[in-house]
Each structure stands twice: as C-alpha cells, then as structure tokens.
Amino acid sequence: MRRTQSIHGQWSSRLVFVLAATGSAVGLGNIWKFPYIAGENGGGAFVLLYLGCIFAIGLPIMIAEIMLGRRGRQSPINTMSTLAREEGLTPAWSLLGWMGVVTGFLILSYYSVIAGWALAYVFHAVGGMFEGIGADEADGLFVDLISDPAQLMLWHTLFMLLTVVVVARGVRSGLERAVEVMVPGLVVILLALVGYAAVEGHFATGFQFLFSADFSRLNANAVLTAMGHAFFTLSLGMGAIMVYGSYLASRASIATTSFMVVIADTVVALLAGLAIFPIVFAAGLEPGQGPGLIFKTLPIAFGQMPGGTFFGTLFFLLLVFAAWTSSISLVEPAVAWLVENRGMQRAWASIVTGALAWVLGVGTVLSFNLWSEGVIFGRTVFDILDYATSNVLLPLGGLLITLFAGWLMSRASVSEELALGNTVLFRLWYFLVRFVAPVGIFIVFLNVLGIL
Numbered sequence: 001m002r003r004t005q006s007i008h009g010q011w012s013s014r015l016v017f018v019l020a021a022t023g024s025a026v027g028l029g030n031i032w033k034f035p036y037i038a039g040e041n042g043g044g045a046f047v048l049l050y051l052g053c054i055f056a057i058g059l060p061i062m063i064a065e066i067m068l069g070r071r072g073r074q075s076p077i078n079t080m081s082t083l084a085r086e087e088g089l090t091p092a093w094s095l096l097g098w099m100g101v102v103t104g105f106l107i108l109s110y111y112s113v114i115a116g117w118a119l120a121y122v123f124h125a126v127g128g129m130f131e132g133i134g135a136d137e138a139d140g141l142f143v144d145l146i147s148d149p150a151q152l153m154l155w156h157t158l159f160m161l162l163t164v165v166v167v168a169r170g171v172r173s174g175l176e177r178a179v180e181v182m183v184p185g186l187v188v189i190l191l192a193l194v195g196y197a198a199v200e201g202h203f204a205t206g207f208q209f210l211f212s213a214d215f216s217r218l219n220a221n222a223v224l225t226a227m228g229h230a231f232f233t234l235s236l237g238m239g240a241i242m243v244y245g246s247y248l249a250s251r252a253s254i255a256t257t258s259f260m261v262v263i264a265d266t267v268v269a270l271l272a273g274l275a276i277f278p279i280v281f282a283a284g285l286e287p288g289q290g291p292g293l294i295f296k297t298l299p300i301a302f303g304q305m306p307g308g309t310f311f312g313t314l315f316f317l318l319l320v321f322a323a324w325t326s327s328i329s330l331v332e333p334a335v336a337w338l339v340e341n342r343g344m345q346r347a348w349a350s351i352v353t354g355a356l357a358w359v360l361g362v363g364t365v366l367s368f369n370l371w372s373e374g375v376i377f378g379r380t381v382f383d384i385l386d387y388a389t390s391n392v393l394l395p396l397g398g399l400l401i402t403l404f405a406g407w408l409m410s411r412a413s414v415s416e417e418l419a420l421g422n423t424v425l426f427r428l429w430y431f432l433v434r435f436v437a438p439v440g441i442f443i444v445f446l447n448v449l450g451i452l
C-alpha cells in the first residue's frame with residue numbers, strides 16, 4: 001500500500017508548502033551570492049544565462065523532485081530506494097539520496113559561516129555603525145570581521161544553534177512558523193532598498209550592468225557557474241525540495257506550487273541585484289568584489305538614508321531569516337533518515353547533524369583569515385566547498401533526477417503523481433525533463449572539462 005502521509009508529519013496547507021519551499025529557495029543564494037557572482041562574471045549575459053537555466057532546467061527539475069518526494073513520502077534515501085523497487089529498478093538508487101545528504105552537510109558547513117556574517121551585521125546595524133560611513137569605512141568594517149576567527153566562530157556557532165533548534169521542533173511547530181513572516185517581510189524591505197538605489201544610486205548604470213548582455217565576457221566556467229547557481233538558489237539536486245515534497249498533501253498541484261516558488265526566488269534575486277549595483281557604481285566600487293560585496297556596499301546606503309539604522313537592522317535580520325529557512329532544509333534530509341532508519345529522536349538527530357556540519361565549518365571560518373592563502377592550489381576550503389557543491393554535486397544530483405523521473409520511472413507513475421493528465425503542460429514538462437535538462441547539464445559539464 002502506498003503511504004498517504006509521511007511519518008514526520010505534513011504541511012498544514014498548500015500555501016504553507018509554497019512558503020516553506022520558498023523559504024528554502026530564497027536565502028543567501030539570492031541576496032549574497034547572486035549579486036557577487038553576477039558581478040564577477042560581467043553582469044547581463046551571465047544573468048540571462050542564469051534565467052535560462054532557471055526556467056529550462058531548474059523549474060522542470062523542481063517539479064520532478066517534488067513529485068519523487070511526494071510519491072515516496074520518506075527521507076530522500078528511502079524514497080529513492082522505495083520508488084526504484086516499485087519501478088523494478090535497483091534499490092541502489094538510494095545512493096542518490098546519500099549523495100544529497102553529504103552535499104547538504106558540505107553546503108551547511110559554509111552556509112552557516114556566511115549567515116554568521118549577516119548575524120554580526122545585525123549587531124553592527126543596531127549599534128549605529130553604518131551612520132554616515134563611506135566606502136572605505138564599510139570595507140574596514142567587513143575586513144575587521146572576517147579576519148577575526150574567534151568572532152566568526154561565535155556567529156557561526158550561534159547560527160548553527162538556531163538551525164538545530166528549529167529542525168528539532170519538527171515540521172509544524174518548527175519549520176512552518178519560521179517561514180510565514182520571512183518571505184513577505186524580505187520582499188518589502190528589498191523594494192524599499194531598490195527605491196533608495198533608484199533615487200540615490202546610479203540606477204541606470206546598475207540596471208544596464210544587470211540586463212545588457214555582452215556575451216564576449218562569458219567563458220565555459222561562467223556558464224557552469226550560472227547553471228550551478230540555478231540549482232543552488234532553487235535548493236535543487238540534494239533532496240531538500242524532495243523531502244519538503246514528501247510532506248505535501250496528495251491533492252496539491254505540484255506544477256503550480258513549483259511555478260510560484262521559482263518566480264518568488266527569481267524576483268528576490270533580481271531585486272537584490274537592482275538594490276546593490278546602483279549603490280556599487282555610485283560609490284565608485286568594482287562589481288567583482290567577491291563574497292564581501294553586499295557587506296561592503298549596503299551599509300553605505302543605510303548609512304546615508306533617513307532611518308538607515310532601523311532599515312539596516314531590519315535588512316540584515318531578514319537576511320538571517322532567509323538563511324535560516326534555507327539552512328533548516330539543508331539538514332532535513334539527514335534528520336528524516338536518522339529518524340526513519342536509526343530510530344533516533346528528531347531532536348537528537350538534529351543535534352548530531354548540526355554538530356558535524358559545525359565542525360566542518362571551521363574550514364570556512366579559517367578560509368578568510370589564517371588559511372586565506374588557500375589549502376590546495378591556492379584555493380581556500382570555502383572556494384573548494386562552494387565549487388564542489390554548486391558546480392558539481394547539485395547539477396549531478398539534478399541530472400540523476402532527470403534520468404530517474406524522465407527515463408526510468410514509468411510514464412504512468414509520473415503522470416499519476418503529477419495529475420496533469422495528458423495536457424500540453426504535462427508534455428512540455430516531460431520533454432524538458434527528458435531532453436532539455438539532462439542534455440543541458442551534460443553539455444555544460446563537457447564544456448568545462450574542455451571536451452566540447
């Protein structure tokens with residue numbers, strides 16, 4: 001008999017699922033990472049590629065991932081082995097779930113450190129440290145923070161504790177409550193920042209940087225970064241969205257909900273870009289600043305605008321919230337498995353998972369100070385983790401999902417779960433999942449390896 005509910009519980013409504021999935025998707029990826037990688041890769045052309053990957057690869061894979069999760073109704077590891085057995089395939093497909101669990105750990109270990117920066121900035125903002133500051137002071141403030149391992153450890157620890165506490169409380173009273181206020185609040189404050197950037201910043205220059213495509217600035221690696229980021233920002237390829245799908249009621253439409261999540265995620269990223277680049281150019285800064293970009297630019301804006309201390313505090317607080325609702329989804333697949341297979345209590349499972357990622361996080365803390373020269377070929381632990389997860393592991397997970405859902409699972413099972421009938425929509429999705437997404441991922445991989 002097919003399960004109709006997960007043993008871990010179920011979202012109380014379709015809207016809550018959309019909020020939770022949006023909470024997972026919208027995070028540091030949108031506000032911290034998207035602007036700086038767009039900046040490093042020359043803007044417009046990169047943004048266009050990223051948007052192409054979101055809609056041609058990300059959206060269809062999101063639908064596939066939620067579909068698998070809801071059909072299996074367990075942790076991604078067990079979901080994959082159950083579904084594989086049902087379809088007469090080898091249960092070794094559970095390895096896809098395992099790969100996701102490992103990827104989640106790796107991501108969380110650095111995610112928590114960066115989220116820690118945001119936490120630190122909440123306190124900077126409250127303390128009025130942005131008031132009247134210019135580009136040099138903003139730079140100094142950031143450098144002071146990242147060059148101090150003790151401080152970074154403190155914030156990293158605090159953020160990991162926040163994550164563990166929510167996951168320990170479970171789907172309903174933990175995850176749900178956290179997401180309900182975050183997304184709307186964040187959009188409102190981003191809009192206010194875009195408004196400020198439009199009035200006070202070099203808006204036209206910023207806009208042009210983001211949206212006018214100059215393809216000569218792209219190389220194979222930029223293409224890989226754009227695709228990898230599409231996976232990262234939508235939380236795809238590691239089981240986070242799959243496990244959230246396993247808590248979704250059977251009647252809810254997977255296609256509609258996925259579409260809403262993807263749009264929300266994209267809007268937030270573009271708004272973040274529109275808020276940041278006008279300020280970057282007005283302050284005479286370089287867009288290719290790397291990971292410090294928002295921390296070095298936004299304080300300048302807050303420092304100048306009326307009510308900047310208040311808005312600055314609110315902004316970084318919301319950024320912490322955004323990161324928080326993402327980090328909980330990074331641990332959920334591991335926690336669900338520990339509960340299912342090891343009979344562990346949820347609270348313990350959360351603590352164990354968080355502790356492991358916390359230890360690994362030390363590598364990222366040191367990447368910005370003691371080990372900033374790099375550990376292998378001049379690359380820091382942070383660089384390596386970021387590259388391996390976004391550019392390799394997530395797209396690889398996505399590729400395997402398209403093979404499973406598009407080629408190995410029977411069309412009958414897939415179409416039963418999606419409940420779209422044989423509509424144009426269904427056929428379009430099936431085409432994207434069978435051909436466009438896997439071929440796209442494959443080509444980008446070959447391209448980077450220099451084979452194509």
Ligand code: PHE
Pocket residue numbers: 024025026027028029030107231232233234235236238240326327329330
């Ligand atoms: N989507 C999140 C962000 O943009 C990061 C994330 C990746 C969360 C993978 C879960 C799984 O910040």
